[in-house]
Amino acid sequence: MQKTLTILVMLALGAYAAACLALFLMQRSLIYYPPRAAAVPAPQVSTLEVPGASLKVSERPAAGHGAVIYLGGNAEDVSASLPLLDASYPERALYLLHYRGYAGSTGKPAEEELVHDALALFDKVAPEHGDIVVVGRSLGSGVAVQLATQRPVRRLVLVTPFDSLRDLAAAQFPYMPVRWLLRDRYESWRYAPQVTAPTLILAAGQDEIIPAESTRQLSTRFAPKVATMRVIEGVGHNTISNSPEYVKALAWAR
DSSP: OHHHHHHHHHHHHHHHHHHHHHHHHHHHHHHOOOOSSOSSOOSEEEEEEETTEEEEEEEEOOOSSEEEEEEOOTTOOGGGGHHHHHHHOTTSEEEEEOOTTSTTOOSOOOHHHHHHHHHHHHHHHTTTOSEEEEEEETHHHHHHHHHHTTSOOSEEEEESOOSOHHHHHHHHSTTSOHHHHOSOOOOHHHHGGGOOSOEEEEEETTOSSSOHHHHHHHHTTSOTTTEEEEEETTOOTTTGGGSHHHHHHHGGGO
16 A cells, blocks of 8 residues: 555656646747737838847838837737837837747747847937837836846836736746746846836736736836836726727827
């Protein structure tokens, strides 16, 4: 009986270890869902060459000092946001980054690389447009916060952001040691205190993906008077941009 119990325990431990290994190896496929192609044609598409990848950038050119860099969600075709961004920022040039592996960009997405790519895009845009607003949506909020700590961002807009992807994943897989397995953690709480750009946090009133507490917690991480939070009621995580209030809210950063 004891021998049988020992075997069962060993089998259970082996199965658990195998599950942990599978989660570790597959984790990025559970985070990133790249669209294959851009659905909305941009007025202009440029290529940003970075170490290990060639990135597509959907652009809406505009003369003048102002520009917007848009960093999308984990499954987002950023070109679909062109019409709304055009309406919100008619006088600013628009630059929408297609992450590595997304819609024509080469390479594989990972947190460190996405942050480096966002910095590279900022550095490409800055010589022509010195007044740069950064908009980060969902996963892109984690990239945008880190960008804002390393470059002189004029204003920062975070749409349906989270405090920490690691905490969200740990809640999603409560019986797995996710906090130790996760490589891409997007811990915005670590970087938010360093942000000096005026920041607007846009939350969806019925967000079914990001817990309201995670967004509220992030709003408390910024230095006093840096961040303002606004909740758009009656919308979810993926439908917040359908609200007429969305364009009005983005216009805060004009």
